[in-house]
Amino acid sequence: MACSVVTFLCVVACFGLVQPKATTIEKRSSVCYGDLGCYSTGAPFFSQYRPINFLPQRPDEIDTRFLLYTRGNRNTVHYLNPKDHNSITNSPFSGGRPTKFVTHGFLENGQVVWLHDIKNEFLKEADYNVIIVGWGGGSGLPYTQATSNTRVVGAEIARMIRLLEQYGGAHPADVHVIGHSLGAHVAGYAGAGTRNLGRITGLDPADPYFQYTDPEVRLDPTDAMFVDVIHTDGESILKLGYGMKEPCGHVDYFPNSGMNQPGCSKDVIESIQIDGLYNGGKEFIACNHLRSYKYFNESINSACPWQGYKCDSYDNFKRAQCMPCSAGGCGYMGLHADRVKPARGTNHVMYYLETGSDAPFCRYHYSVRMSFGSPFGAHTWSGHLFASIHGSDGRLQNTQLTTDPVEIQPGKTYGFVVTSPNDLGRVTDVDVKWEHQHSILNPLSWNPFNLRHPSVYVSRIQVVHGESNSQFNLCGATSNTHIETQGTMNFARSC
Known part of the structure; x- marks a missing residue:
């Protein structure tokens, strides 16, 4: 009415x-x-x-x-x-x-x-x-x-x-x-x-x-x-x-x-x-x-x-x-x-x-570009990506990078924009979380009885502080860091 x-x-x-x-x-x-x-x-x-x-x-x-x-x-x-x-x-x-x-x-x-x-x-x-x-x-x-x-x-x-x-x-x-x-x-x-x-x-x-x-x-x-x-x-x-x-x-x-x-x-x-x-x-x-x-x-x-x-x-x-x-x-x-x-x-x-939902509305912007490796056995999977960005002046915890699931293809780079109500300062490390989500329309994404272990391989993360134009390039412990669904990995090594 x-x-x-x-x-x-x-x-x-x-x-x-x-x-x-x-x-x-x-x-x-x-x-x-x-x-x-x-x-x-x-x-x-x-x-x-x-x-x-x-x-x-x-x-x-x-x-x-x-x-x-x-x-x-x-x-x-x-x-x-x-x-x-x-x-x-x-x-x-x-x-x-x-x-x-x-x-x-x-x-x-x-x-x-x-x-x-x-x-x-x-x-x-x-x-x-x-x-x-x-x-x-x-x-x-x-x-x-x-x-x-x-x-x-x-x-x-x-x-x-x-x-x-x-x-x-x-x-x-x-x-x-x-x-x-x-x-x-x-x-x-x-x-x-x-x-x-x-x-x-x-x-x-x-x-x-x-x-x-x-x-x-x-x-x-x-x-x-x-x-x-x-x-x-x-x-x-x-x-x-x-x-x-x-x-x-x-x-x-x-x-x-x-x-x-x-x-x-x-x-x-x-x-x-x-x-x-x-x-x-x-x-x-x-x-x-x-x-x-x-x-x-x-x-x-x-x-x-x-x-x-x-x-x-x-x-x-x-x-x-x-x-x-x-x-x-x-x-x-x-x-x-x-x-x-x-x-x-x-x-x-x-x-x-981008803005916040309540005053103060202004936000600091960060671009997060993730490069995915393509080692032997890597598959295309669909799911949600989350990032926690840690900086010298603050941290942004467990932010979902997109509303809809992302189809991640090995060897590709994907970019996202996240925001923070505060300036995080110099970025020190990033935690990446991955959650597999199947598509009803794509049988190749199904995982019946959890027999498979959907995984992605992150080779490099670049974070750009939008307001200062500072760039931070981070790698994991290996050249292709392996993240299973529901798993989280830290990227702190400069590369």
Whole structure:
């Protein structure tokens, strides 16, 4: 029943089955709002991906508000009013500081807790102007109306940046706009209306009515000098995935494949017990989608680097084909993504990484490459591999290297990625455990009455510490260490 309700709500929200207020229905195809510009329901804002289209509501209905915080007024809001220049000149704003705009998405407003959590982390990290953008008057149902309203909100942010430049001494290159879901596309419109905007961070940009549309309609790399995007909920909307899987930045980060985040499989009762009725309901319906702003928030002051690995696919990343990441092959998801920027004209550089299921989410990555020997009598077996990695600063115990059984062929090398919540330091040795598992479809893997002793022969293990690029090559006591099913062997000899 719960799933049916969620599906119904999604259809209602995403496809506009709830009609807007009568005052917002427009028969004409365009509308102008003074210095915020004119808006049309025609192409490219009408397409096969946008079959239902509304004109944006009036700015006074959307009621966009700009809440300024600095280290001098961390807990006391100062409102910036675009119609009152004194609200800028007599404010704590300083053009000598970098400026962060942060905005929300569908069904939220400027008072939601996560916006203020990010504001607090920013002010802890450095001396910023932090401006929370609330547009709760225009972010409600139907979703199709909210998507149209994002265009006006983006224009209002662009206007505010011009006013801060004129009356506060700001520089657009020092401005960074961060938006979640619909807010990511708001940020894109703000950038399209601002020359030389420094940076946009899209936090799981909304999929419905944006994915596969013309770049003018959605966030894209032309919207700022640097656009970085975190994708966390890229499943199809038919499977209740709310975020884009389509790359739309200079760099695009795909934690945990960019679709299903660890820890997001709780049922509705468990979610409500942990987070309360409102937040628990949100977590149950949109946990993957919300993870993007949680990851970004943690990245601001995390000692763990949130390192991502440039790769052409998540599968190849998981096979350890993209580590080590020398020569600029690493990125840093979150606030510090601007430490690594692609060459001019390069877009959609894709990075992959893993996270934990609970905060703190950041993980240290290790690639484990196992080379299997092929002595006389060696056979191909299917089963599970486990590794315990011991280092100078910690250990990672009995980690299963893949969810599914691995078919191990003699003479082949297989790569895996494992993670640790802590930096293990210099790797000293590795324990390898092997468990045979037969396949119903492969009679050669059967072992009736345990008459055979399925064994694998490991000749060499290479461990790469992803964050430091340090490599450790380890061998067993013999050139082909023999491991029977359920057995464990230690690899500590440098080779």
